Amino acid sequence: xPLQGCIGxxxxxxxxxxxxxxxxVKTHVGHADGVLVCDPSGFPTSGRESVGVPRQWGGxxxxxxxxxxxxxxxxxxxxxxxxxDTRLSLPKAWTKDQxxxxxxxxxxxxxxxxxxxxxxxxxxxxxGTALAHRWMAGxxxxxxxxxxxxxxxxxxxxxxxxxxxxxxxxxxxTPAPAYGGQGRPPQRPWQGVxxxxxxxxxxxWRRLDVRDGSTGPLVVEVVTRRVVSRTxxxxxxxxxxxVVIRSRDRAQEQVVPVDDSLSNAAPETPLGELARVAKAxxxxxxxxxxxxxxxxxxxxEVRHGTGWQQQxxxxxxxxxxxxxxxxxxxxxxxxxxxPQMRQGMAMLWHEACQCGTRSxxxxxxxxxxxxxxxxxxxxxxxxxxxxxxxxYKRQC
Numbered sequence: 464x465p466l467q468g469c470i471g472x473x474x475x476x477x478x479x480x481x482x483x484x485x486x487x488v489k490t491h492v493g494h495a496d497g498v499l500v501c502d503p504s505g506f507p508t509s510g511r512e513s514v515g516v517p518r519q520w521g522g523x524x525x526x527x528x529x530x531x532x533x534x535x536x537x538x539x540x541x542x543x544x545x546x547x548d549t550r551l552s553l554p555k556a557w558t559k560d561q562x563x564x565x566x567x568x569x570x571x572x573x574x575x576x577x578x579x580x581x582x583x584x585x586x587x588x589x590x591g592t593a594l595a596h597r598w599m600a601g602x603x604x605x606x607x608x609x610x611x612x613x614x615x616x617x618x619x620x621x622x623x624x625x626x627x628x629x630x631x632x633x634x635x636x637t638p639a640p641a642y643g644g645q646g647r648p649p650q651r652p653w654q655g656v657x658x659x660x661x662x663x664x665x666x667x668w669r670r671l672d673v674r675d676g677s678t679g680p681l682v683v684e685v686v687t688r689r690v691v692s693r694t695x696x697x698x699x700x701x702x703x704x705x706v707v708i709r710s711r712d713r714a715q716e717q718v719v720p721v722d723d724s725l726s727n728a729a730p731e732t733p734l735g736e737l738a739r740v741a742k743a744x745x746x747x748x749x750x751x752x753x754x755x756x757x758x759x760x761x762x763x764e765v766r767h768g769t770g771w772q773q774q775x776x777x778x779x780x781x782x783x784x785x786x787x788x789x790x791x792x793x794x795x796x797x798x799x800x801x802p803q804m805r806q807g808m809a810m811l812w813h814e815a816c817q818c819g820t821r822s823x824x825x826x827x828x829x830x831x832x833x834x835x836x837x838x839x840x841x842x843x844x845x846x847x848x849x850x851x852x853x854x855y856k857r858q859c
Contacts, residue, residue: 477776484779485547485593491787493595494540498743501583501601502537502546502751505530506760513766514567517554531771534582537750538594539743543790545783546750548590549775550582551768569768579604580611587620598740603627606725609694613701616727623706623726623740628657630723631693632705653693656723660686660707669734670711682711685734692725704728706737754782 507530508516515531532552538545551573557563558576577585583605599615599622606612606624615622633651640649668684686707692700709721722741726732754760758781760774 475773477773480776480780481548484545484783485590487783487787488538488545488547489594491790492538492540492543492545494542495595495597497538497540497594497596498598498600498740499587499591499594499596500537500539500744500747501586501599501605502535502744502747503579503602503604504533504535504751506533508766510766512563512567514569514768514771515551515553515557517556519554532579533775534579534586535751536583536586536590537747538596539600539746543786544743544746544750545786546747546754546779547594548586549772549779550586551771552577552579552582564768567766567768568770570772573768580608584611584614587618591620597621598623598743600624600740600743602744603723609692609700612703612725612727616701621726621728623724623728623737625722625724625741625744626656626692628721628723629655630725631655632659632690633693634659635689635691635702656705656707660721660723668709671735671738683738684709684711685738687730687732687734687737689730690725701727704730704732706741708738708741750782750786753785754778757785758782 505519507528509529510516513531516529518527518529519532532554533549534552535546535549538547553569553574553576555576557569558574564574583601587599599620601622601624603625606626607630612622612624615624631653632655633653635651637651639651642648663686667686669686670682670684672682688705689702690705691702694700704726706724706726707721708724724741726737728737758778760778
């Protein structure tokens with residue numbers, strides 16, 4: 464019960480823990496070409512008194528149900544990925560009910576009505592300078608409103624945000640309709656991204672080998688065009704770069720999920736760079752799934768406003784520990800060193816030429832291997848690294 468009270472509704476500062484986490488992520492994951500990813504999430508929770516629970520779209524849950532909505536911020540680079548911060552999104556019905564906010568223990572600084580896009584911009588303003596990055600990325604909820612993409616461009620951020628497949632746009636690289644000489648000159652037609660993609664020929668796509676997969680190279684096809692999108696008020700938007708990436712199964716030559724994005728990057732941006740940024744959000748999904756499965760967030764039932772933020776901070780720390788522990792496991796020392804290989808080859812030649820008895824030399828070699836393995840074991844323990852393979856447990 465004391466532990467549940469400490470996590471569920473106890474008053475203690477979790478901000479220093481998040482700052483320490485950001486500092487470690489900056490050291491181990493930060494890179495000049497990194498990507499900051501905004502990831503909206505839904506957490507199924509029932510009960511009218513649970514903080515921030517309405518009946519709403521659950522994002523990655525794929526359904527409308529009683530859940531808590533949140534926006535998380537993560538850092539992704541060539542060196543790794545990690546979640547660093549999160550904010551709870553309160554519906555308008557909650558922000559107007561002061562008695563309900565008091566009972567749920569929502570901090571006064573978090574009681575204003577803010578959309579998930581506004582929460583993402585707040586986290587960017589607070590943590591963006593501490594985390595080295597070159598790109599901002601997000602899913603189609605982040606990229607849907609044109610004002611959010613325009614806001615990121617005004618902040619000097621190079622963004623690439625996914626958009627729904629029905630987003631309307633005009634292709635600026637297609638010839639304009641011929642003018643008949645009367646009335647207003649005709650303009651290029653508005654098209655949905657999915658409709659425009661379907662009409663493309665095979666020659667428009669560029670094939671890239673992104674990385675090696677378990678069954679062979681992962682192949683994607685990319686197409687980019689300069690376009691003008693239409694805002695939610697049916698107004699003419701800014702000029703942007705549409706990026707459509709589709710994955711292809713090399714074995715069966717079948718097209719699998721398609722990612723539609725809009726970016727404020729220059730048209731000459733390399734296609735490999737755009738593909739890397741588009742996949743950054745998918746890499747952050749691994750952290751989110753690990754956070755729910757291995758860090759226990761899928762089973763959390765915190766109903767208090769302060770406890771919700773603290774619970775998520777602790778889950779960030781637990782997930783980061785798992786990420787670092789996995790990385791340390793990749794730093795194993797060689798099981799056999801070069802001097803040991805030379806000694807082993809000499810022993811084999813000695814035995815092949817029948818220059819001595821076999822058992823004493825095998826016993827001496829086994830003892831040396833045991834001493835070296837124990838030395839590496841205690842070296843790894845002293846420096847907080849996983850121990851290498853315990854060769855002394857093997858039978859020579």
